[in-house]
Amino acid sequence: MTGSQRIRAYGSAVGLMLVGVICGFAVPGLVGDIIRLTLITLGLGAVLLLVFYEIGLSEDKARAKEEEERRRRQPEHDEPPRRPWFSGRPRRPN
Numbered sequence: 001m002t003g004s005q006r007i008r009a010y011g012s013a014v015g016l017m018l019v020g021v022i023c024g025f026a027v028p029g030l031v032g033d034i035i036r037l038t039l040i041t042l043g044l045g046a047v048l049l050l051v052f053y054e055i056g057l058s059e060d061k062a063r064a065k066e067e068e069e070r071r072r073r074q075p076e077h078d079e080p081p082r083r084p085w086f087s088g089r090p091r092r093p094n
Contacts, residue, residue, distance in 0.1 A: 001057060009050055017043030 001009075020039025024032050 001054070006054075010047065013043045013046035013050065015043075016046065 017040050020036050020043065023039065024036025026032070027035055
């Protein structure tokens with residue numbers, strides 16, 4: 001996610017909350033309260049989802065970096081995986 005996309009995403013979530021506050025004051029009564037609570041809740045939920053998305057992206061980058069380091073440290077002539085000496089099936093008594 002680029003910087004401009006990040007600013008646009010968080011800005012739209014904050015803008016949604018501001019619109020909710022303005023509509024809450026502009027529209028009187030129960031309808032205004034419902035609009036205000038709905039828009040503020042949606043905005044806060046969007047911010048929370050964006051934070052979790054950022055955390056996931058940073059974990060993906062760290063995992064890719066670790067995988068690249070692991071590949072770089074691995075020797076060129078990898079041996080094929082060996083079969084275990086125990087097949088995993090129990091033997092039947094004679």
